[in-house]
Amino acid sequence: MQPLDVQPAAQLSNPSAAPSGSWMDSLEIVSVVVSLGSSVALAAMQQAALATIPLSFTAALNLANRKRLMNAMAQSQQAATAQLVSQATQHQQRLDDLTQSFETRSSSVTAQFTEMQTLSTEFKQQLQALEAKDTDIETVLEKLREIDRCTQAIRTNPKAADFFFQRGQVRQSLSRMEDNRIAIEDYTQAIKLEPTFAKAYFNRGFLRAELGEKRQAGEDLRMAAKCYFDQGQMDSYAEAKQLSEQVYANTEAPTDESTSLPGNEADPVAPKLLVSDLFS
Numbered sequence: 001m002q003p004l005d006v007q008p009a010a011q012l013s014n015p016s017a018a019p020s021g022s023w024m025d026s027l028e029i030v031s032v033v034v035s036l037g038s039s040v041a042l043a044a045m046q047q048a049a050l051a052t053i054p055l056s057f058t059a060a061l062n063l064a065n066r067k068r069l070m071n072a073m074a075q076s077q078q079a080a081t082a083q084l085v086s087q088a089t090q091h092q093q094r095l096d097d098l099t100q101s102f103e104t105r106s107s108s109v110t111a112q113f114t115e116m117q118t119l120s121t122e123f124k125q126q127l128q129a130l131e132a133k134d135t136d137i138e139t140v141l142e143k144l145r146e147i148d149r150c151t152q153a154i155r156t157n158p159k160a161a162d163f164f165f166q167r168g169q170v171r172q173s174l175s176r177m178e179d180n181r182i183a184i185e186d187y188t189q190a191i192k193l194e195p196t197f198a199k200a201y202f203n204r205g206f207l208r209a210e211l212g213e214k215r216q217a218g219e220d221l222r223m224a225a226k227c228y229f230d231q232g233q234m235d236s237y238a239e240a241k242q243l244s245e246q247v248y249a250n251t252e253a254p255t256d257e258s259t260s261l262p263g264n265e266a267d268p269v270a271p272k273l274l275v276s277d278l279f280s
Helices: 009-013 015-044 048-156 161-173 177-193 198-210 214-230 234-249
Strands: none
Touching: 048 161, 161 177, 161 198, 177 198, 198 214, 198 234, 214 234
């Protein structure tokens, strides 16, 4: 069996220190051999005092060699520790860099997500607005189709006051000035065909009041009230009467006695309401 080649601890931990310490190891072996031989020779010559000198020298040399090995091991340990500390510092720096990078990316992702939510909300609002506009457009288109149906009916039966009145109502529902003026013409035609058409008078008077034609509006509303009264529609009569009084109260011309409405005799002072908010 081959003997194991055991290297000194200092050489294993720090190979660069082996060449400088090999001569001390050889010197230690030689000194041990010499001291043992000298001790045996001196002992044989019965000189015990001199025999201790080689042993003391060997012990001192051995002690010096042990200190050298311990110092070499300590330096090697310190170097290894310093290397570990350096690696740990590098790893910590790398970890800090990765953490900062992650936080930066996380903040960027959060900002992008918030922006996406804002854009999504704005898109929903715009979509709702478009849907509302589509609904309004569809409503207007349906009213225009209704106007066309009324026009076709008028062409078929031009003497029917109801068709003119219905077309006027549809135009009035469009709430546009130009349509309101055309609606007044339809109501006028309905009144020509049916002079006691109370609703036509009422609607025409209401539109004239909105357009600022207060005198004509008051006359239409008083005629509507008279027709309602003659037809026994007392609720509609009261509404038309009150509205006409509001309009006349906002005009400078006095009320003609010939156009006084039924019921005014018992109520000489009719309630006067401000109409500037309604017909300004």
